[in-house]
Amino acid sequence: MDLPTMTIPKKLSLMTIIIISAITLTGCDLLSTDSSSEEIKATSQTTGAKGIDLSLFADGAFTDTPNIVDCETSDGTKTSCYEITTSGAPAGREPGPFCPRTTSDGPEAGGGWFSKEGTGDLVDITGEFILKLSDYYGDEKWVIYDAKTNKVRYTATKAACLGAARPDVEEQYKQNCIECQLSYLDDDFSLTYLIPVTPIPADKPGRVRTVGIALDGAELSGPAPIGAILGSYTIAAFDDCGGHINVHQGYHYHSTTGCTDTNDKADDGHAALIGYAVDGYGIYAMKNAEGKEESLDECRGTTDDIRGYHYHTASPSENMFIGCMHGETVQTAGGPPGGGPDTHQGPPPFSK
Structure with missing residues (x-):
């Protein structure tokens, strides 16, 4: 799939972000593209839709200042969207580690897996975890290491990454721990999202494809194809933050472990914000400051007076962030419905 490119990365100034956010909050007829679309689904007001606060994103999360553009949702609603472009890397940190190198390596040498x-x-993907995969999954065919040297087999080159980080794993890359590097991405690699400025509740819940964007600019991805991964005797290793890399999505998350949480604590003890869904609603951590979960709808969403409608993520090993899309989403040029740059679909882990 051809993705829009951005060859000159630029950092947002905090003042620019604040100005854009202020314009959004004050209205300024941003929805003037054709407010006749049932007055942009007047119901969006009754749900307390808050929309994206650009000032909460990490420095360097975007490659250029987000624009506000005319757009149309997959349901036919004409509205205004943020056009957000990212580099495919998490702002402020280097991804990894992913795969341990020997069967004696501890948790510091590897990442995590469902x-x-x-x-x-x-x-934790430790050397011992690799060593005992046949016991863990009850399948003696698992051998992702050399029994003579105790070295873990992993995808150490771009060619190996390309052959393994796909649903139909090439034969020579089966029985591998899969890891890819940001250096494998094209020099002009970028991802572009179109997200409604004001979230618009959908008439019925939508399918989750690309989930959204984390506060560090990395993609919150749809479910990983667990059946294909395990069926090829591979482990698509995450780092400790719950993300990994491929050449189509760059670094992207399949679970959240706290790395993208906002630092600011909510006065009411609410769970931390981790990012925004492609329908514009906020996505928050699973549990609040007291370690409790809220009562949620089928999309893993709920409503309160401060945040309006918003989502809470599932647990890290559930291979999902949210259950469905509460709001309308926009299809990007050349991309799938869902407002994001790519699909990464698959069944929930270990489903039959």
């Missing part, structure tokens, strides 16, 4: 139960925290 638990076989499909719920709870990620499992």
Whole structure:
């Protein structure tokens, strides 16, 4: 899939972000593209839609100042959208590590992976985890290491990354721990999102494809194709933040472990914001300051007076962030419905 490119990265100034956010909050007829679309679904006002606060994103999350452009949702609503372009890398940190190098390596040498139960925290990818994969999955065919040298087999080159980081893993890259590097991305690699300035509730919940964008600018991805990954005797290793890299999406998250949480604590003890969905609603961590979960709808959303409608993520091993899209989304040029740059679809982990 051809992606829009941005060859001259530029950092946002905080003042620019504040100005754009202020314009959004004050209205300024940003929805003037054709407010006849049922007055931009008047119901968006009754749900307390808050929309994106650009000032909450990390420095360097965008490659250029987000624009406000005319757009039309997949449901046919004409509105205004933020056009956001990113570099495919998380702002402020270097991804990794992913795969351990020997069967004696501890948790500091590797990242994490979905638990076989499909719920709870990620499992540490240690040397011992690699060594005992046949026991873990109850399948003696697992051998992602050299029994003579105790070295872990992993994708150490771009060619290996391209052959393994795909649903139909090439034969020579099966029985590997998969890791890719940001250096494998094209020099002009970029991702562009179109996200409604004011979220618009959909008539019925929509399918999750690309989920959204984290506060560090990295993609919040749809479900990973677990069946294909495990069926090829590979582990598509995440780092400790719950993300990994491929050449189509750059670094992207499949779970959240706290790395993208806002530092500011909510006065009411609410869970931390981690990013925004492509329908414009905020996505918050699973649990609040007291370690409790809220009662949620089928999309993993709820409403309060401060945040309006918003989502809460699932646990790190559930291979999902949210259950469905509450709001209308926009299809990017050449991309799927969902407002994001790419799809990364698959069943929930270990589903039959």
